[in-house]
Amino acid sequence: MKPKVAFFDFAGCEGDQLQIANLEEEILDLLGQVEVVSFREVMKEHSDDYDIAFVEGSCTRIQDEERLKQIRKNASVVVAIGSCATIGGINSLKNYQNLDAVKKTVYGEKADLFDTYLARPIDAVISVDAYVHGCPMTKEEFLHVVKSLLLGKKPDIPNYPVCVECKKNENVCAFERGEFCIGPVTRAGCNSCCVNEGTKCWGCRGLVDNPNENSQKEVLIKYGLSVDEAISKFRLYFGWEKKQ
Amino acid sequence: MTAKKNLEVNVHHVTRLEGHGNIYVNVKNGNIEKCEWAIPEAPRFFEAMVVGRNWKELHHITSRICGICSIGHTLASLKATEAAMGITISDQDLKLRKLALHAENLQSHILHVGFLVLPDLMGVGSVIPLASSNPDEVKTVLGLHRMANDMSNLICGRTTHPQRLIPGGFSKIPSIKELINVRDRLKSSVPALQAVANLIKSLASKIPDFVRETEFIGLSNPDEYALYDGRIASTDTDSAPVKEYLSYTNEYIVPQSTAKWAKHERESYMVGALARLNINYDKLSPLAKKISELFGLKPVCHNPFMNNIAQLIEIVHSVEDSIKLINELDAAGLESQSEYNLPAVSVKAGQGIGAVEVPRGILFHDYTYDENGVCTKANCIIPTNQNHGNIELDMKALLPQILNKTEKEIELTLEMLVRAYDPCISCSTHAIKVHFV
Numbered sequence: 001m002k003p004k005v006a007f008f009d010f011a012g013c014e015g016d017q018l019q020i021a022n023l024e025e026e027i028l029d030l031l032g033q034v035e036v037v038s039f040r041e042v043m044k045e046h047s048d049d050y051d052i053a054f055v056e057g058s059c060t061r062i063q064d065e066e067r068l069k070q071i072r073k074n075a076s077v078v079v080a081i082g083s084c085a086t087i088g089g090i091n092s093l094k095n096y097q098n099l100d101a102v103k104k105t106v107y108g109e110k111a112d113l114f115d116t117y118l119a120r121p122i123d124a125v126i127s128v129d130a131y132v133h134g135c136p137m138t139k140e141e142f143l144h145v146v147k148s149l150l151l152g153k154k155p156d157i158p159n160y161p162v163c164v165e166c167k168k169n170e171n172v173c174a175f176e177r178g179e180f181c182i183g184p185v186t187r188a189g190c191n192s193c194c195v196n197e198g199t200k201c202w203g204c205r206g207l208v209d210n211p212n213e214n215s216q217k218e219v220l221i222k223y224g225l226s227v228d229e230a231i232s233k234f235r236l237y238f239g240w241e242k243k244q
Numbered sequence: 245m246t247a248k249k250n251l252e253v254n255v256h257h258v259t260r261l262e263g264h265g266n267i268y269v270n271v272k273n274g275n276i277e278k279c280e281w282a283i284p285e286a287p288r289f290f291e292a293m294v295v296g297r298n299w300k301e302l303h304h305i306t307s308r309i310c311g312i313c314s315i316g317h318t319l320a321s322l323k324a325t326e327a328a329m330g331i332t333i334s335d336q337d338l339k340l341r342k343l344a345l346h347a348e349n350l351q352s353h354i355l356h357v358g359f360l361v362l363p364d365l366m367g368v369g370s371v372i373p374l375a376s377s378n379p380d381e382v383k384t385v386l387g388l389h390r391m392a393n394d395m396s397n398l399i400c401g402r403t404t405h406p407q408r409l410i411p412g413g414f415s416k417i418p419s420i421k422e423l424i425n426v427r428d429r430l431k432s433s434v435p436a437l438q439a440v441a442n443l444i445k446s447l448a449s450k451i452p453d454f455v456r457e458t459e460f461i462g463l464s465n466p467d468e469y470a471l472y473d474g475r476i477a478s479t480d481t482d483s484a485p486v487k488e489y490l491s492y493t494n495e496y497i498v499p500q501s502t503a504k505w506a507k508h509e510r511e512s513y514m515v516g517a518l519a520r521l522n523i524n525y526d527k528l529s530p531l532a533k534k535i536s537e538l539f540g541l542k543p544v545c546h547n548p549f550m551n552n553i554a555q556l557i558e559i560v561h562s563v564e565d566s567i568k569l570i571n572e573l574d575a576a577g578l579e580s581q582s583e584y585n586l587p588a589v590s591v592k593a594g595q596g597i598g599a600v601e602v603p604r605g606i607l608f609h610d611y612t613y614d615e616n617g618v619c620t621k622a623n624c625i626i627p628t629n630q631n632h633g634n635i636e637l638d639m640k641a642l643l644p645q646i647l648n649k650t651e652k653e654i655e656l657t658l659e660m661l662v663r664a665y666d667p668c669i670s671c672s673t674h675a676i677k678v679h680f681v
Contacts, residue, residue: 011287012311013309013312014310015310015405016311018311021389022389022403022404024386024390024393025386028375031372036372042370042372043370044363044370093294097296135405136405172583177584197416198401198407198408198583199407236304
């Protein structure tokens, strides 16, 4: 019997589920291997009977924890997809601001009508079995993780920095161009896609397991960059990871 | 028969939408006691998140407001930053940005019409069963969607959350050979577009015949079907420059929604493909106009369900206008730029507003920067927010007309109404600063 899969979203832009639509003709192959029982973005039907749950977005409200716990109960495998779900991502920028002030900035005197708390990745609330990193996640890594799960294998996700891939691609180092790049501490697997397009690494795939802090410090000294600047750049995606 | 009807319809998390929206309907003895459109989505507070961030990052952050409209958000953001700092872009970059916008319009409209609306017209719950019952049609739609994504990839460096679009221009541009390749694919997509149009035409009787007069707002430009630039125009009033946007949007808060609502001349207004078509019909490309005539769609059309048809017409327009833009770039000779291009910018304090037409309607970003280029204040007004009031008023007008139908049919018709607006709720839940008097 084909495994039943379901998709869920919390606070995020739904750009990761969009990558599934972007699989185009490969969707049809995927549908041959799994049975989609819930995917609110594209289908009306819904069922709570599923084996694999893909979760996009961060948890940003206490009431969303219940929904997550229910998903964990129903699924035998939970996969976090995209930066908001895997590391908290851009959403955790608000964690460095006064939450009451944040609510008032957006909703004024009616701020009390709306709930929010520190934005956090899914594994801050429930246990997660696999991660598809990136903002957005890449279609290739998503398919790799799905195939691995179907074969009962552990997905092979790089645990070295983006710099490794970037050097292979023969890019001119962003630091040499006067940019502040997060590649030295960010998990590879994206094929240094942003640097290839002429910009720099922003850190969306999160920190490698053991970031080499000394070499990062050396880079800062070599290029005369301040610690404050480094902290500000790290917060863009690592806000939750660094706060723990 | 309908006079004494009791009915309760609660659709939690209406499907085939981006983001979460709920419909609440309660009818007692034929009287409508409640008919409400609610947005429970978790708010994300982007306007607060960008405060304190550097001007070079704003477009990267606000792109994350929406995965589907990330190119549009990036462009509105860049235009706001460029306006604040007096940055100009070349004519070539302007044309490339227009192509980026067309690419996103194509991606988004093809996804909506082909994957989300077609199942309603064909009486199924999703595109998944259509893959086996109508494989040729589904493959045609997938092929068009792939073309739009490849085009986004080529111009923006990515289909979602673009990389190449930066303040002052592009970090990297495609070669003329790559552009011509896209142009040829666009040209050869015309028969597939015609086939999709004919398929939808054959199902057109399923589109509810519902009319409620309302106001339509969108950009207008004397030179073209306005998408990248223009003045704010309305079917009710005179047009105005973009800097006067707050006098059009007038956002307010309702308790059932984390998203803000908007109104202008009437109780509500509509933005999006139908609004643009109603305002800019004369500027449509030739084949787009023909498709318009095929469906008898003429301005001013007040049937919100026809927004899906307006999207189909815009798909054709974007294809034709993109071909024209690439021909112009080719004729002028594409000027190359340095690798890792980083346009020189003199940072200064100021406020800037950027308005762009994105798939779901007019989008505003408004930033204030200090002398170091750090953002001190931000305001983003998203198309779907502007449509919420109109959706609810349409629901209230439509419900009495369909009360004699079965509960299931009523539910489906109301869902179809919401889907016709193609709401993008994940964008719309973080709204703007309001000034309470």
